[in-house]
Amino acid sequence: MGDIPYITSYNSTDEEDIPLVVKKSHVSTSICSISSESSITLNLEENPFIDPEVAEYYRNVYDRSHYECRGEFDPDLKWTLEEEKNVVRKLDKKAALFACIMFVGLQIDRGNLGQAVSDNMLGDLNLTTDDYNTANTIFLIMFILAELPSQLVSKWIGPDRWIPIQMISWSLVASSQAFINSKTAFFVARALTALLSGGFIPTMVLWLSYFYKSKELPVRLSWFWTTLSIVQIFTSILAFGILRLRGVLGWEGWRWLFLLEGTFTFFIGIGSIFMMVPSAVQTKTWLTPNGWFTPRELGIVVNRVLRDDPSKGDMNNRQALSFSGVLKSLYDYDLWPIYFIGLIAYVPVSTMNSYLTITLKNLGWSTFNVNLLTIPHNIFHIITLLGITGLSERLNERSLVSLLVPLWLLPLLGFLCWWKGSMVNPWGTWALCNLILGAPYIHAICVSWVSRNSGSIRTRSVSSAIYNMSVQVGGIFAANIYRSDDAPIYKRGNRTLFWISFTLIPLLLGTKWYYSWRNKCREQIWNRMSPQERYAYMHGTTDEGNKRLDFRFAT
Template sequence: MAGLKKTTVARDEPLSISEGRQSIHTTRMREHFFRQQEPQGTDPPVHPIMALFRRKQQHNPCEIATQPSVFDDPERARYFHPTENYEGIHRFDPEARWTWAEELPLINKLDRKITLWAWIAVMCTNLDSVNISQANTDNFLDDLGLSTDDFNLGNTAFKVAFICASLPSQLISKKVGHRIWIPTIMCSWSVVALSQFWLRGRTSFLICRVLLGLLEGGFPSIILLYLSYFFKGTELPVRLAIFYTSINIVYIVAPILALGILRLRGYHGQAGWRWLFLIEGIITFAGGVWSWFAMASSPTQTRSWYRPKGWFSEREEVIMVNRILRDDPSKGDMNTRQGVDLKGLWMALCDFDLWPIYIASFVYKMVPGVFEQYLTLVLRDLGFDTFNSNLLAIPAQVAGIFTTLIPTYLSEIWDERSLMSVFAQVWILPNIIALAVLPNGTSPWTKYAIMSIVISRPYLQGMQIAWGSRNSNAVGTRTVSVAVANMFAELSGVVYSNIYRADDRPECTLATIIFRCFITDLNNW
């Protein structure tokens, strides 16, 4: 099985010497079996989501959908049996069989219950992260007496705090449970976000940016791990691509909201950007409260006092548990509320086969991130007014939805991810060269067009993270790898948050981006 490596079995108590030897033997046997040829399954007649792109074929929905796995061989199955504390152990049945007519409607139900919730939840977090760009169009910096460099410092503080909190937040969530931790941090950061209504200067601005980073840190990786409990490895990339299109939607919706909210400038003597932070913070708080009731801990833990019948029947739970374990037996290694110990954390960090994906996450957003973060500020400096600066940010985000979904889908069809990642960088390069050769007096509309093309590049972070998740092959390793990949992605934000400086205004040149990103030492920025 290409790309799959060792797995570990999580336990609550220390292993004795004999148990330790047995565990090592089990791990080695798993590794041996993973190297063997992967069983070939059958394609679904009409796969949810993918069916939007695939030419429909005639299949019998009554055909068996159960895929071949190690559990079909008794000799190998004993090395992959779920642990006793796995939350779905009571639904695990290696002999279970089901049809496509049963599985496909179930996947659709998962998309309605899980994927849709995740999409909305990520919209909430990004709304509180990007509204500072809209605030910039309403004299936010001048009202608080801040310079562009102060703005850069605030963004850097946010990114650093986000990075520092990512892994701890992921580990806490793994211990206390996603259904408890996610709504808690959503409500917490929304309170901080709406409190920006009362900002008074540089100090309060920086404090709020740090608090937002600490509370939002790890949120994307927590949701990605949560999705892996419900979907197979082959189903995650496209769903993560849809997950990340919520960022594009926010960049489309946020300017439209801002166009209306910023007109409140002067209402009760307050600036429009203050009302922007307050109203959008309340929206996010409502999303956090809703998440308390919209989430479930796992496929077999959907019942509660407000949902006594749960989401799924016993038969549906059997199908979900066994389709997931047949795809990746390592998902039965841990309970959803079982923490990762220090030894497991260290082993996951030392899994150097995943480090190329971490590095790719770091460099991937470096250049386009500059344009996304500073687009409205640059447009104002180029002479566009508040209305146009917000409106002109929309077209690139609309295009970005398609350039994210289509390459991610093709990466699964062609089973090629590295070349897709390269394609995204090739997309950017000609536009950066164009910025380098344009004279200073070039029309603002020309510069806007080039920046929009850069921003609309294929955003394949979901594909890359799913790639790492698929190669983690242990719940503990997956917990850490997803968080670390997001940490590296945010680390690039620390770099590009210091690219566009006060002395660059109003021009945005290749020297500003390339030279500082890749050649100049960080200490000289």
């Protein structure tokens, strides 16, 4: 049996299939060994390059693709668990923290409209809540249209160049909202802000994937979206003070809000020029002349990622995707179930979140108290986001864990729909809204789920943008559920949200069944094949990525 290939994993590229094969005769039977310092040393059992033939094959792939880190590729490199933990901690400080800081700028400029309308912005501009819905719809449509083109530009010139360009550009437009005086100007400003910021999130996810293993990414992404709630807490407190500037220089408070927060994002954009790096081997700047890593740490950073997913080296970080490759990724129907989940999963919370300040104003609270009353649900959101993401990774389960979302929302929305005391008990309504907005957030789970089930770097680059586009389409639905003729408590709208939440249950169960069924069918075919047939399949098949018989979907 020594010469029978043992399959550890598989990934595909735009140009060719890469069979990842390890001969069992080369695989160590021990899990680890103890060094002289009594530290645990990682051996090569999970190293796909332990077979010299496989290592040479990938070395040629990395050379042909001009992979930027190919000089650090070392199939024989060993390191301790403690060394790897130290490297990951450094990555968290350098990469993950930087990503969160830059996400602050995005969330400030796309999320401060809700605070602005609490300061009578609509009244000052002679706009209705339906105009507000239209502005949100325009923003989301433009954001969607920009997603995929932005991701393709990023793959072409590199995230480290594209993200600073985006941030500086949209911050200037966001600041200019301080000068709008008409409905048309309002709509145009929202459209331009969306066009310039669209694609930021999938581009940032792509950048983070350069540094982290697949199993590490979901938790880091949960930190990414935790930033959203932290920003909302911070900006709610900040808005409490900024909106009090109403009357200074004859300006309304919301004008100062747009100007000051847009300026803040501009400086983050300037900082991102120096905060982002092209890759692990390109971290030296005038701020960090010695780079992020020591030579040994650099070897660990590069090789740990390649051993987890060898396909991460089959393209240069400034290599554009081919048109045919993009089309193949768009037509990948096996990812559509997750896209549909993204389409409806966040509609109830998005709808209520965009209207929370208006609802609280309708219940009689002042502008300043309204912004403070939005803080509790953001704290709750952080707890449930980190909790459900961690639970999903520990259980290695996505569909069933995500069922916690509709099971959480349905009783709360049902009570809000049919409770007759909404207007006479504003604190009760506020509490229900906060519990709904604090529902477990599965965005980090779904983003990593799409990445895992893509099966190739080509598809992964496109699928993250498509998934985010589906989320934004859901946001368009969310922006138009509450209507002015349903004010002030939006009973009809809440009934719609109830049934949307209910629809998520069969969708999640159906997704679980679909991926399990696909895996079972492939397993049956694979088990009927002889070792020689499997070897021949791996070397001769034209199947790519997640269409290969030896690929298994995460459920």
